[in-house]
Amino acid sequence: MARCLVRGSINIDEFFHVRDIVRAGETTSSSGIETRAGGKGANQAVAIAKAGGQVDLVGAIGEDGRWVLDQLKKFGVNVDDVRIAEESTGRAIIQLAESGENSIILFKGANYAGLDSPPTLKPTSHLLLQNEIPFASTLSYLSLAHSEGILAIFNPSPMPTTDELRTFPWDQVSWLLVNEGEATDLLKTLGAPNVTPFEAPENGLPKTPSLLTSYSAIARLSRHSSFSQSVNIICTLGSAGVLALLPSLSQPIYVPAAKLLGQVTDTTGAGDCFTGYLVAELMKLPSGSALDEETMTQILKICVQAAGICVERKGAMGSIPARSEVFERLH
Ligand code: ADP
Ligand code: NA
Known part of the structure; x- marks a missing residue:
């Protein structure tokens, strides 16, 4: 039975x-306040659970975050290994201006509290990592997963530092998930290899400048020596959909974004929803089986549909929609 461990932030x-966003020395009043559970680790774990996958979240909160754990449990995430630390729970203070701009103060808090490394990851079959926890912890989980034959998925968000990226053990990662900005940043940091990227696919890929830039970035990344052509790359493109480059397939795959029923209400967490759904779908594949183009396309359609529903809602x-809601829309 597939089981995913998410080592990440809460x-x-x-x-x-x-x-307007408050300026130095100014006091402004807020017309409303909302408090919600978040963090990339927690969001992606919830998305896996809602997509029907078995998921364990490993992280840390403070006493002030116990209600968050209750919520995660209700969504079906196993939080038995979330530690209650001395520090307060990680906190984001977000100002939302009428113009739509935002400004965020992020306090890492308990996300950076020490955790004991697990002696073993069993019965985990999949490991999902982001970058909102100490980088050393990400590396130790990754290395353990590698030695135990566990499939690792990495969403390097927010972007690690230049040094971290240049020394990163890319050979231990099976799937890399980035958005457009992250794809170009990553390529800039690693240095564009002196190779001809694959020809842009004839089928489906709209040849807009921004899509071609993203395509060229991941095509170059996939040929980068540090990737040893073994990393599957998924690049989400916001309202333009998603691109996938799998070394085992001769053609890149492009899937447009889902048709929305309503308007875009709130894109926060769309990437996390996409990631969780992708991992849940990968968990359903028989282990060791090679992915064909048709299966991968179908998986991406499920993911863009899930993320599409996510942006329709606040x-x-x-x-993040339940699996049944996603499939109703697909039919
Ligand atoms: P991130 O939030 O990580 O930057 P993206 O903005 O690329 O990620 O969004 C992730 C996915 O969410 C996209 O691949 C797409 O399927 C969906 N999505 C995002 N914005 C929209 C939108 N405006 N309309 C429809 N789908 C969207
Ligand atoms: Na949303």
Whole structure:
């Protein structure tokens, strides 16, 4: 039975609705406040659970975050290995201006508290990592997963430092998930290899400048020597959909974003929703089986549909749809 371990962040997000983002020395009043559970680790774990996957979240919160754990449990995430630390729970203070701009203060808090490394990851079959916890912890989980034959998925968000990226053991990662900005940043940091990227696919890929830039970035990344052509790359493109480059397939795959029923309400967490659904679908594949183009395309369609529903609704974690809602729309 497939089981995913998410080693990642858990936050309390506080949203303040302001006319303008407050300036130095100024006091402004907020017309509303919302407090929600968040953090990339927690969001992605919830997405896996909602997509029907078995998931364990490993992280840390403070006493002030116990309600967050209750929520995660309700969504079906196993939180038995979340530690209650001395520090307060990681916290994001988010100002939302009328213009739509935002400004965020992030306190890492308990996300950076020490955790004991697990002696073994069994019965884990999949490991999912982001970058909102100490980088050393990410590396130790990754190395353990590698030695135990566990499939690792990495969403390097927010981007690690230049030194961290250049020394990163890419050979221990099976799937890399980035958005457009992250793809180009990563390529810039690692240095564009002197190779001809694959020809842009004839089928489906709209040849807009921004899509071709993202395509060229991941095509170059996939040929980068440090990737040893073994890393599957998924690049989400916001409202343009998603691109996938799998070394085992001769053609890149492009899937456009889902058709929305309503308007875009809140894109927060869309990437996390996409990631969780992708991992849940990968967990359903028989281990060791090679992915064909048709299966991969179908998986991406499920993911863009899930993320599409997510952007129609307010919030991040709470707006991730259940598997049944996603499949209703696909039919
Ligand atoms: P991130 O939030 O990590 O930057 P993206 O913005 O690329 O990620 O969004 C992730 C996925 O969410 C996209 O691949 C797409 O399927 C979906 N999505 C995002 N924005 C929209 C939108 N405006 N309309 C429809 N789908 C969207
Ligand atoms: Na949302």
